[in-house]
Amino acid sequence: MSEMNAEGRGRLDHMPEWTALSKHREQMGEVHLRELFDKDPSRAGRLTLQVGDLHLDYSKHLVTDETLRLLRELAAATGVAELRDAMFRGEKINITEHRSVLHTALRAPGSAAIVTDGENVVPAVQHVLTRMSTFADRVRSGDWKGYTGRRIKTVVNIGIGGSDLGPAMAYEALRAYTHRDMQFRFVSNVDGADLHEAVRDLDPAETLFIVASKTFTTIETITNATSARDWLLTGLGAGQEAVSKHFVALSTNAEKVAEFGIDTDNMFEFWDWVGGRYSFDSAIGLSLMIAIGPERFREMLAGFHLVDEHFRTAPPEENAPLLLGLLGIWYGNFWDAQSHAVLPYSHYLSKFTAYLQQLDMESNGKSVDREGRPVDWQTGPVVWGTPGTNGQHAYYQLLHQGTKTIPADLLGFARPVEDLQPHLVGQHDLLMANLLAQGQALAFGKTADEVRAEGVAEELVPHRTFRGNHPTTTILASELSPSVLGQLIALYEHKVFVQGAVWNINSFDQWGVELGKVLAKRVEPALTEGAEVPGLDASTAGLVAKYRELRGR
Numbered sequence: 186m187s188e189m190n191a192e193g194r195g196r197l198d199h200m201p202e203w204t205a206l207s208k209h210r211e212q213m214g215e216v217h218l219r220e221l222f223d224k225d226p227s228r229a230g231r232l233t234l235q236v237g238d239l240h241l242d243y244s245k246h247l248v249t250d251e252t253l254r255l256l257r258e259l260a261a262a263t264g265v266a267e268l269r270d271a272m273f274r275g276e277k278i279n280i281t282e283h284r285s286v287l288h289t290a291l292r293a294p295g296s297a298a299i300v301t302d303g304e305n306v307v308p309a310v311q312h313v314l315t316r317m318s319t320f321a322d323r324v325r326s327g328d329w330k331g332y333t334g335r336r337i338k339t340v341v342n343i344g345i346g347g348s349d350l351g352p353a354m355a356y357e358a359l360r361a362y363t364h365r366d367m368q369f370r371f372v373s374n375v376d377g378a379d380l381h382e383a384v385r386d387l388d389p390a391e392t393l394f395i396v397a398s399k400t401f402t403t404i405e406t407i408t409n410a411t412s413a414r415d416w417l418l419t420g421l422g423a424g425q426e427a428v429s430k431h432f433v434a435l436s437t438n439a440e441k442v443a444e445f446g447i448d449t450d451n452m453f454e455f456w457d458w459v460g461g462r463y464s465f466d467s468a469i470g471l472s473l474m475i476a477i478g479p480e481r482f483r484e485m486l487a488g489f490h491l492v493d494e495h496f497r498t499a500p501p502e503e504n505a506p507l508l509l510g511l512l513g514i515w516y517g518n519f520w521d522a523q524s525h526a527v528l529p530y531s532h533y534l535s536k537f538t539a540y541l542q543q544l545d546m547e548s549n550g551k552s553v554d555r556e557g558r559p560v561d562w563q564t565g566p567v568v569w570g571t572p573g574t575n576g577q578h579a580y581y582q583l584l585h586q587g588t589k590t591i592p593a594d595l596l597g598f599a600r601p602v603e604d605l606q607p608h609l610v611g612q613h614d615l616l617m618a619n620l621l622a623q624g625q626a627l628a629f630g631k632t633a634d635e636v637r638a639e640g641v642a643e644e645l646v647p648h649r650t651f652r653g654n655h656p657t658t659t660i661l662a663s664e665l666s667p668s669v670l671g672q673l674i675a676l677y678e679h680k681v682f683v684q685g686a687v688w689n690i691n692s693f694d695q696w697g698v699e700l701g702k703v704l705a706k707r708v709e710p711a712l713t714e715g716a717e718v719p720g721l722d723a724s725t726a727g728l729v730a731k732y733r734e735l736r737g738r
């Protein structure tokens with residue numbers, strides 16, 4: 186197979202810029218952050234960036250100015266800026282699905298013109314946003330009535346993956362801004378227990394289901410939506426005519442929505458150029474919009490747009506998504522880091538890392554390049570983490586004293602949410618002190634001499650020594666507002682983009698989730714009816730038999 190792709194780009198690991206980074210890494214050897222800080226007193230002030238409301242401190246990274254320069258050269262040589270511009274222009278950079286990648290159009294101002302397939306998509310985006318706003322206002326005000334004439338008190342979003350994680354995460358993140366007289370629930374798992382627990386205390390007459398599915402064929406979602414419809418109609422003692430007052434759909438597939446029995450007047454549309462994991466700022470965000478109101482939703486979109494513009498226009502030295510993407514490449518490809526921890530110091534960001542797992546791992550969990558050739562380099566990392574203080578009492582031990590290199594992001598906010606009860610406000614400084622202390626301990630550790638100086642018995646010194654040298658990015662903002670949430674998500678979206686571009690993989694398909702879906706469909710009849718599954722492997726056949734025995738079949 187040829188070394189060069191259509192753009193004349195050679196294999197990544199054969200590029201001189203890659204080799205230069207490998208050599209640089211060798212020369213760096215066992216560098217320590219203590220040393221980097223000692224050598225350069227200006228480091229802390231210099232290695233920071235301000236993007237909108239986000240303050241990024243990347244001084245605690247194992248990089249020198251030379252490292253950053255070489256990483257930027259790699260980005261230039263791999264055509265990150267060109268691919269970025271092609272994405273913003275609406276070119277079909279999702280080559281395996283022949284689609285544009287235009288989530289940035291979802292948050293572009295109404296005056297923008299973004300053309301794909303000969304059509305400016307912005308008016309359609311704005312039209313759906315207006316429809317969503319009218320609907321959200323009606324539900325919020327009680328003007329939208331259920332079948333029996335009662336107002337809606339609970340909204341249940343049924344979706345999975347990108348049709349669940351985004352709105353569920355953002356709902357938690359922006360809880361302080363949500364409608365206080367309404368409840369919001371998110372059902373995703375095909376385990377009937379999920380829906381069961383979500384609706385068990387609800388009155389169907391006051392419940393609105395939002396069925397969120399780009400394709401409207403996803404088995405988990407359609408199964409849950411069908412069960413929810415049965416629950417509703419049984420509870421109301423009504424027929425199909427009640428569905429239109431209690432079900433709306435968010436989808437690209439009007440035909441399937443109609444087939445399910447939802448009036449397409451109650452469907453909020455989006456388009457195939459919005460990837461599932463990039464979709465919560467599309468119609469998929471309807472539950473969030475009902476929760477926080479259209480105005481706040483628009484503030485969130487403006488936050489996204491601010492970072493889109495930054496990514497599109499900021500010079501490489503000041504481009505935050507570019508920098509974060511390149512730092513990830515530095516660790517993943519040159520320090521053998523296998524994972525990346527995202528550690529928010531905010532209870533409201535409890536679902537943030539789960540959201541990023543799909544964004545990052547579904548995008549960049551690939552092992553062939555854009556030309557279909559196996560890659561010889563590491564691609565996307567395992568992304569993991571939970572809110573920081575909880576993690577400190579669980580897995581931070583491994584971060585501090587384990588054997589692995591795990592770069593981490595520490596996220597925090599200067600101000601607690603406005604409506605926090607006054608007697609709890611004082612806890613915020615303690616929370617943030619923890620964030621700062623962890624960044625410090627991870628970077629600088631504690632030497633054996635420092636431990637000895639505390640009078641620790643010699644045999645315990647190795648156990649109480651902290652190597653340090655664990656790299657972190659600290660991201661601070663004044664508060665977790667809708668705009669700041671939009672800024673944060675766009676920052677990570679574009680970081681993931683940068684990495685995919687450098688690795689020369691397609692970050693916008695997800696063929697890897699297909700096989701399991703197909704096999705589940707084949708195995709199900711074996712579980713229910715004991716049907717023969719041709720070609721079933723011996724282990725799975727044994728497990729099928731055991732399952733049937735345990736179920737008493």
Ligand SMILES: O=P(O)(O)OC[C@H]1O[C@](O)(CO)[C@@H](O)[C@@H]1O
Pocket residue numbers: 345346347348397398399400401402403406461462547695698
């Ligand atoms: O919105 P849909 O079509 O139901 O898909 C849900 C999710 O399933 C996937 O296609 C695969 O898991 C995701 O990319 C997507 O977010």
